[in-house]
Amino acid sequence: MTLEQQYEQMVLIRRFEETLLDLFSEGKLTGTTHTYIGQEADAVGVIAHLDPERDVVFSNHRCHGHYIAFTGDLFGLLSEVMGRSTGTCGGKGGSQHLHRGNFYSNGVQGSIVPVSTGIALAEKEKGTGAVTTVFLGDGTLGQGALYECLNMASLWSLPLLFVVEDNAYAQTTPKHLAVAGDIPARAAAFGIETAELDTTDVEEIHAAAERAVGYVRESGRPFFLVLHTYRFSPHSKGDDFREAAEIEERRARDPLVVAGARLAEDARARIEEAVERLIAETVEAAEAAPVAGA
Numbered sequence: 001m002t003l004e005q006q007y008e009q010m011v012l013i014r015r016f017e018e019t020l021l022d023l024f025s026e027g028k029l030t031g032t033t034h035t036y037i038g039q040e041a042d043a044v045g046v047i048a049h050l051d052p053e054r055d056v057v058f059s060n061h062r063c064h065g066h067y068i069a070f071t072g073d074l075f076g077l078l079s080e081v082m083g084r085s086t087g088t089c090g091g092k093g094g095s096q097h098l099h100r101g102n103f104y105s106n107g108v109q110g111s112i113v114p115v116s117t118g119i120a121l122a123e124k125e126k127g128t129g130a131v132t133t134v135f136l137g138d139g140t141l142g143q144g145a146l147y148e149c150l151n152m153a154s155l156w157s158l159p160l161l162f163v164v165e166d167n168a169y170a171q172t173t174p175k176h177l178a179v180a181g182d183i184p185a186r187a188a189a190f191g192i193e194t195a196e197l198d199t200t201d202v203e204e205i206h207a208a209a210e211r212a213v214g215y216v217r218e219s220g221r222p223f224f225l226v227l228h229t230y231r232f233s234p235h236s237k238g239d240d241f242r243e244a245a246e247i248e249e250r251r252a253r254d255p256l257v258v259a260g261a262r263l264a265e266d267a268r269a270r271i272e273e274a275v276e277r278l279i280a281e282t283v284e285a286a287e288a289a290p291v292a293g294a
Contacts, residue, residue, distance in 0.1 A: 001048045006202045008271045010040040014256060015067045015279050016074065017233070020064070020081065023283070030083035033092040034071065036065035038200075038232040041255035042165050043069040045205030046133065046225070049213040056102045056123065056132040062165075062231075063098060063105035066135055070103050074282045084289040091292030102130075109136065110143030113162075117149040120160035131216045133161040139170025141179050141186065153222040154190040160222045161212055162187065167231045169201040172241050184211045187224030198228040200255040 017035035024033055026183045032123040036043065043065035050057065052070055067077055073088065080087030081095045088100050096107035106112050116134035123130040140146055141164070143184075164183060164252060168175045184194035197208050205227060212223045230250045251257070260268050 003203065003207065003259060003262055004267060004271065006044050006048075006206065007256070007263060007268070008275065009044045009069055010202065010256055010259065011272055011275045012074075012278070013040045013043065013068050015275050016078070017064060019279055019283065020078075021233070023082070028287070029081050029095075030091070031081070031096075033064075033095040034062045035083060035233045036062050036231070038250070038254065039165055039167060039229045040065055041200050041202035041259070042135075042227050042229055044165070045202050046161075046207055046209040046213075050131065050133060052101060052103075054102070054128060054130045056116075056119050057104070058112050058119065058132065058134045059098075059103070059105040060109050060112055060135055060137060060140075061096045061105075061107040063096065063135075065102055067098055067100075067105070071100055073100060074278065075285055076100065078282050078286040079289050082286050082289075083292050084243055084286055085292045086286070086289040087292065092112070096214055109140040110145050112136075113140070113143070113146050113149045117152055117158065117160060120153065120158040120222075121156060124157075124159055129159075129161050129217070131161055131213055133163060133213075136164045136181075137170065138164065138166040138168065138175050138179055139173070141183065142165070142170070147186070147190075150187055150190045150192060150222075150224075154192050157219075157221050159216050159220050161216050162192075162222065162224045164224070164226045166226060166228045168228075169231070169242075182223060182254050183226050187222075192222050192224050194224040194226065196226040196228070200229060200253045200258055201272060202255055202259050212266075228287050230274060 017037050020033050057070050076088040083091040089193050098105045117242040120132040184196045187194050212225045216223050
């Protein structure tokens with residue numbers, strides 16, 4: 001995957017999420033939404049190494065970036081959150097509960113780990129060679145089910161990649177009030193290989209994920225990848241108690257800025273213009289689609 005392709009995917013996720021917030025303010029979405037703004041490099045860097053025809057991704061309430069990187073299905077996703085019958089789940093699952101092919105999501109963070117562990121066991125028993133990837137937040141580290149699943153994944157040698165996207169907040173609770181000790185050490189205690197990156201550089205994440213996915217695929221054992229990141233958007237829409245200065249300071253590490261600085265200006269402009277057209281066309285098509293149940 002070239003840097004231009006990575007940048008295009010990140011811009012696509014960013015502009016999709018920003019558009020969702022605009023549509024929500026206009027009363028055009030059904031239910032709530034949790035955007036992925038600021039974390040785009042994680043989804044793009046990791047999912048580039050997965051095969052949608054074989055591998056499985058299980059995401060959480062902040063799932064749109066993972067879904068777009070894995071499926072490329074903008075229209076199905078937007079239709080879903082707008083409550084249209086053309087949505088991924090017929091307009092009935094909403095923003096947090098998606099299923100298409102080998103992609104799944106659920107809004108309850110702790111619940112996704114046992115399910116993804118079961119999926120990894122099933123894929124192992126079937127001999128498919130599939131890698132199951134589950135995306136967690138730092139808030140999930142407070143769920144006991146996670147540690148039961150780390151134990152089972154190691155004990156049973158499951159092909160399961162745990163990706164912890166540590167964006168420093170569980171809803172509005174800062175990490176220092178909820179997470180003690182060393183995060184990778186929690187998995188290492190169960191004999192699971194780990195890696196930790198404090199970066200928003202998509203190329204660095206891509207390289208680390210290549211090693212992690214390769215390890216799971218070749219060894220059939222779990223891997224625990226910790227990515228320290230940051231979200232610029234609120235937990236949901238307006239529930240943000242962070243200082244504006246904190247958010248602004250983090251913008252220097254915006255993954256789009258980091259990657260975009262390595263591209264020629266004309267290449268960036270071409271990508272951004274193409275994404276704007278695609279987003280506009282997708283919004284128009286979704287707004288014209290029939291309402292679910294109508």
